[in-house]
Amino acid sequence: xxxxxxxxxxxxxxxxxxxxxxxxxxxxxxxxxxxxxxxxxxxxxxxxxxxxxxxxxxxxxxxxxxxxxxxxxxxxxxxxxxxxxxxxxxxxxxxxxxxxxxxxxxxxxxxxxxxxxxxxxxxxxxxxxxxxxxxxxxxxxxxxxxxxxxxxxxxxxxxxxxxxxxxxxxxxxxxxxxxxxxxxxxxxxxxxxxxxxxxxxxxxxxxxxxxxxxxxxxxxxxxxxxxxxxxxxxxxxxxxxxxxxxxxxxxxxxxxxxxxxxxxxxxxxxxxxxxxxxxxxxxxxxxxxxxxxxxxxxxxxxxxxxxxxxxxxxxxxxxxxxxxxxxxxxxxxxxxxxxxxxxxxxxxxxxxxxxxxxxxxxxxxxxxxxxxxxxxxxxxxxxxxxxxxxxxxxxxxxxxxxxxxxxxxxxxxxxxxxxxxxxxxxxx
Amino acid sequence: xxxxxxxxxxxxxxxxxxxxxxxxxxxxxxxxxxxxxxxxxxxxxxxxxxxxxxxxxxxxxxxxxxxxxxxxxxxxxxxxxxxxxxxxxxxxxxxxxxxxxxxxxxxxxxxxxxxxxxxxxxxxxxxxxxxxxxxxxxxxxxxxxxxxxxxxxxxxxxxxxxxxxxxxxxxxxxxxxxxxxxxxxxxxxxxxxxxxxxxxxxxxxxxxxxxxxxxxxxxxxxxxxxxxxxxxxxxxxxxxxxxxxxxxxxxxxxxxxxxxxxxxxxxxxxxxxxxxxxxxxxxxxxxxxxxxxxxxxxxxxxxxxxxxxxxxxxxxxxxxxxxxxxxxxxxxxxxxxxxxxxxxxxxxxxxxxxxxxx
Numbered sequence: 001x002x003x004x005x006x007x008x009x010x011x012x013x014x015x016x017x018x019x020x021x022x023x024x025x026x027x028x029x030x031x032x033x034x035x036x037x038x039x040x041x042x043x044x045x046x047x048x049x050x051x052x053x054x055x056x057x058x059x060x061x062x063x064x065x066x067x068x069x070x071x072x073x074x075x076x077x078x079x080x081x082x083x084x085x086x087x088x089x090x091x092x093x094x095x096x097x098x099x100x101x102x103x104x105x106x107x108x109x110x111x112x113x114x115x116x117x118x119x120x121x122x123x124x125x126x127x128x129x130x131x132x133x134x135x136x137x138x139x140x141x142x143x144x145x146x147x148x149x150x151x152x153x154x155x156x157x158x159x160x161x162x163x164x165x166x167x168x169x170x171x172x173x174x175x176x177x178x179x180x181x182x183x184x185x186x187x188x189x190x191x192x193x194x195x196x197x198x199x200x201x202x203x204x205x206x207x208x209x210x211x212x213x214x215x216x217x218x219x220x221x222x223x224x225x226x227x228x229x230x231x232x233x234x235x236x237x238x239x240x241x242x243x244x245x246x247x248x249x250x251x252x253x254x255x256x257x258x259x260x261x262x263x264x265x266x267x268x269x270x271x272x273x274x275x276x277x278x279x280x281x282x283x284x285x286x287x288x289x290x291x292x293x294x295x296x297x298x299x300x301x302x303x304x305x306x307x308x309x310x311x312x313x314x315x316x317x318x319x320x321x322x323x324x325x326x327x328x329x330x331x332x333x334x335x336x337x338x339x340x341x342x343x344x345x346x347x348x349x350x351x352x353x354x355x356x357x358x359x360x361x362x363x364x365x366x367x368x369x370x371x372x373x374x375x376x377x378x379x380x381x382x383x384x385x386x387x388x389x390x391x392x393x394x395x396x397x398x399x400x401x402x403x404x405x406x407x408x409x410x411x412x413x414x415x416x417x418x419x420x421x422x423x424x425x426x427x428x
Numbered sequence: 429x430x431x432x433x434x435x436x437x438x439x440x441x442x443x444x445x446x447x448x449x450x451x452x453x454x455x456x457x458x459x460x461x462x463x464x465x466x467x468x469x470x471x472x473x474x475x476x477x478x479x480x481x482x483x484x485x486x487x488x489x490x491x492x493x494x495x496x497x498x499x500x501x502x503x504x505x506x507x508x509x510x511x512x513x514x515x516x517x518x519x520x521x522x523x524x525x526x527x528x529x530x531x532x533x534x535x536x537x538x539x540x541x542x543x544x545x546x547x548x549x550x551x552x553x554x555x556x557x558x559x560x561x562x563x564x565x566x567x568x569x570x571x572x573x574x575x576x577x578x579x580x581x582x583x584x585x586x587x588x589x590x591x592x593x594x595x596x597x598x599x600x601x602x603x604x605x606x607x608x609x610x611x612x613x614x615x616x617x618x619x620x621x622x623x624x625x626x627x628x629x630x631x632x633x634x635x636x637x638x639x640x641x642x643x644x645x646x647x648x649x650x651x652x653x654x655x656x657x658x659x660x661x662x663x664x665x666x667x668x669x670x671x672x673x674x675x676x677x678x679x680x681x682x683x684x685x686x687x688x689x690x691x692x693x694x695x696x697x698x699x700x701x702x703x704x705x706x707x708x709x710x711x712x713x714x715x716x717x718x719x720x721x722x723x724x725x726x727x728x729x730x731x732x733x734x735x736x737x738x739x740x741x742x743x744x745x746x747x748x749x750x751x752x753x754x755x756x757x758x759x760x761x762x763x764x765x766x767x768x769x770x771x772x773x774x775x776x777x778x779x780x781x782x783x784x785x786x
Contacts (some may be wrong), residue, residue, distance in 0.1 A: 032469045032607070032657075032661075033469060033470065033471030033472065033651070033657070034469070034652070034657060035651045035652030036652070037652035038651065038652055038653075038655060038657070048746040048747070049655055049658070049744065049746050052743055052746070053491070053742070056743075060658070060744065061743035061744055062471070062671075063669070063744075066465045066467060066468065066669070067467055067468060067469070068468075072467065222739065245432045257732075257733035257734075257745075257746060257747050258733065258746050258747050259746070261749035262746070262747075262749060263746055263748075263749065264747070308643060314751075315749045315751070353751075355645045355648065355649060355753065355754055356645070356648045356649050356652045356653045356754070357652075392644070392647070392648040392652075
C-alpha cells in the first residue's frame with residue numbers, strides 16, 4: 001500500500017513539472033488541433049459531437065470535403081497504453097502486479113470526401129524480448145497480437161441515411177461501447193459472457209463485444225432516429241471459418257438535443273442472430289470444437305436480444321443495458337435437450353466535473369444470470385472509479401486512473417474477488 | 429457462400445451510386461471557394477500576414493485615401509452616414525446595435541459585422557454575398573437603408589471635391605474616378621485594420637503569464653468542452669463558413685434566410701457566417717440580429733445546444749453541459765484575453781470632417 005501511495009504521489013506531482021501547453025498530437029485531435037474533450041465527454045467515452053463525427057465517417061458533420069485528408073496532415077497515428085499497479089485479492093490471499101495493461105496502435109482518417117478508414121492493432125505485450133513465449137509458455141499472454149480494426153467507411157451514400165462500413169470493425173449493435181468504456185479492469189460482463197465450453201463438445205464461443213468482420217450499414221436522421229444493420233462472420237476470424245453469416249439490427253431514438261451520449265435521452269433495441277459451427281462433416285460424424293465448419297446442417301443458431309438506454313442530466317450520464325441470450329441446445333454442454341438461455345446487463349452512472357471535465361467519477365453494476373443448472377457462473381460485480389486528466393494538451397491525454405471492483409461469482413457461497421487498479425492512461 | 433455473392437452484389441451496386449452521389453452533391457460556388465482556399469479546422473493561434481489580392485496591392489497613398497473615404501459621410505445620399513457610422517473603431521469596428529441605423533434613421537435587419545480582421549474572411553457579409561472586401565465596399569453605398577446613394581451620384585460627389593480628385597490621381601494614376609477605385613481604396617485601408625496583439629496572441633507566442641489562471645481554463649474549454657473551435661478556428665478564430673445556430677430572429681426582419689438568399693440551396697436556410705472571436709467583447713450585442721446582449725448570453729445559448737425547433741440546425745450544435753464556473757472562465761477568456769492591445773488599430777480615430785479632403 002505504501003508503494004501505491006508513493007506511485008500516486010509521484011504521478012500527481014508530475015503534473016506540476018510538465019508544461020501546461022504541450023502541443024504534441026495524435027490522430028484526429030492532431031489534425032484539428034482540438035483538446036480531447038472536444039469529442040470525448042472525458043477520454044475515452046465519446047460525447048455527442050464525437051459520436052456524430054464517428055457516425056459521419058470521421059468527418060466533421062456538415063463539413064464534408066472541407067477538411068484536410070490524411071495526405072495533407074501529419075501521419076494519422078496514435079498510441080494508447082495503460083500502465084500501473086493492480087492489486088488482486090481473494091479469500092486466500094492477495095497478489096500485486098505492475099503491468100502494462102494494454103497497448104493500442106491506431107491510425108484513422110479521411111482518405112477522400114466521404115471515404116475514410118480506421119485501423120487498430122494491438123501487439124503482444126507480455127514480454128520485452130522477442131521470443132514471444134510469454135507467461136505460461138505463451139498460452140496466457142496478457143494481450144494477444146491482434147488486428148482489432150481495419151475498415152473502410154463510405155459515408156453519406158444517401159446523406160446521413162446510408163453509410164457503409166466494410167472490414168473488421170466495432171459493430172453498431174452495442175451502442176454502449178466496451179472499447180470506449182472508462183473501466184479498464186472490469187468489462188461489461190454480459191458482453192463477454194459465453195455459454196460453457198468443453199474441449200470435446202460443441203459450444204458457442206461468440207463474444208458479444210468482439211469486433212466483427214463484415215459489412216455494416218448505418219444511418220442517422222435529424223429526428224434523432226438511427227439504425228445499424230450488418231452481415232458479419234460472427235467469429236471475427238480471418239480467414240473466415242464460418243460459412244453461415246450472422247445478422248444484426250439495432251435501432252435507436254434520441255429525444256431532445258444531442259445524441260444521448262452527453263445530452264439528450266436515448267433508447268435503443270438490438271438483435272443479433274448467428275450460426276455457430278458444431279462439427280465438420282466426416283464419415284464418422286466426428287464432433288469437433290466450434291472452429292471450422294462447412295455447408296451442412298451442423299451449424300446451430302443462437303441469438304442475443306436486448307435494449308439499452310442512456311439518460312443525461314447536466315454532466316451526469318446513466319446508461320444501462322439489458323440482454324437475453326439463447327444458444328441452441330446443440331451448443332449446450334450441460335444438456336443437449338435444452339437451449340442455453342441466460343440474461344444480464346449493467347448500469348453505469350458517470351459524472352464529469354471540474355473545468356473541461358478533468359475529473360471523472362463513475363460507478364458500475366454488472367449482473368449475469370445463467371440458467372439454474374449453471375448458476376455457479378452467476379455474476380454480480382460492483383465497480384467504481386476515479387479518473388483525473390492532467391494538463392491541457394491538444395490531443396495528448398494523460399490520466400490518473402483508480403478503479404475498484406468487487407465481484408461475486410456463483411449463486412450460493414459465491415467466489416469473491418476484489419480488484420484494485422491504479423494506473424496511468426496515456427494516449428497521444 | 430451465397431451470402432458472399434449477395435454482399436458483393438450489394439457492394440458493387442452501392443459503390444457506383446456512392447460515386448454518383450458524390451458527383452451530384454450541389455456545392456454553391458462560393459462555398460467551393462471557401463473549401464478550396466481554407467481546409468480546416470486549423471489550430472487556433474496568431475494571425476498570418478494579411479492576404480492581399482494581386483489586383484489591389486497595398487500602397488500608402490491608397491490606404492490613406494481609403495481611410496478618408498471610410499470616415500467620410502459624403503459618400504451617403506444625405507451626407508450623414510459613413511462606413512465608420514456602423515463600423516466604428518471605438519466599438520470593436522461594429523456599432524452599438526442591435527442592428528445598424530442608416531440614412532433617415534432606417535434600421536437594418538442584421539448586426540453590423542466587424543471590419544477588423546475582415547481581410548481574413550473568404551467571403552464578406554453575414555450571408556457571404558461579396559467574395560472580396562472590394563465587392564463588399566460597394567454594397568452599402570447603394571443600399572437604400574444604409575447610405576442610400578447610387579454609385580454614380582457618389583462618384584460625382586467625390587470627383588467634385590478637388591482634394592479627393594488629386595488623391596485618386598496620386599493613388600491610381602488616373603483622373604477618371606471609378607467605383608472600383610473607391611472600393612479598392614476602402615478595402616486597402618480595411619486590410620490594415622488587423623488586431624494581432626492580444627493577451628491570447630502573446631500566450632501563444634510563449635508568454636505564459638499573458639493569461640490569468642481563469643483565462644487559461646477558459647482557453648482549455650474554448651478548444652475542448654465548449655466546442656468553440658469547431659467553427660472559431662485558425663488565426664482569425666473563424667472558419668469563414670456558414671452555420672445555422674437556430675439564433676432567434678429579432679429586429680425589423682421577421683424572417684432572415686441568411687445564406688439561402690445567396691445560394692438558393694435549401695440546405696443553406698438560416699445559415700450565417702461565423703464571425704471572428706477577436707475583440708468580441710468590444711461589440712455586444714451578439715449573433716446576426718443582435719439577439720444576445722452579453723457574452724454570457726451567447727455562451728448560455730450555445731450551452732443549451734442553440735435555438736429550439738430548428739429543423740436545419742447545424743449538426744455540430746450539441747448541448748455542452750458547461751457549469752457556471754466554466755461559463756465564467758470561457759467569458760473571461762473571450763473578454764480580456766481576446767481583446768487587442770495593438771494601439772495602431774485600437775486607437776484609430778475618426779477623421780473629423782474638417783480634416784477630410786476639400
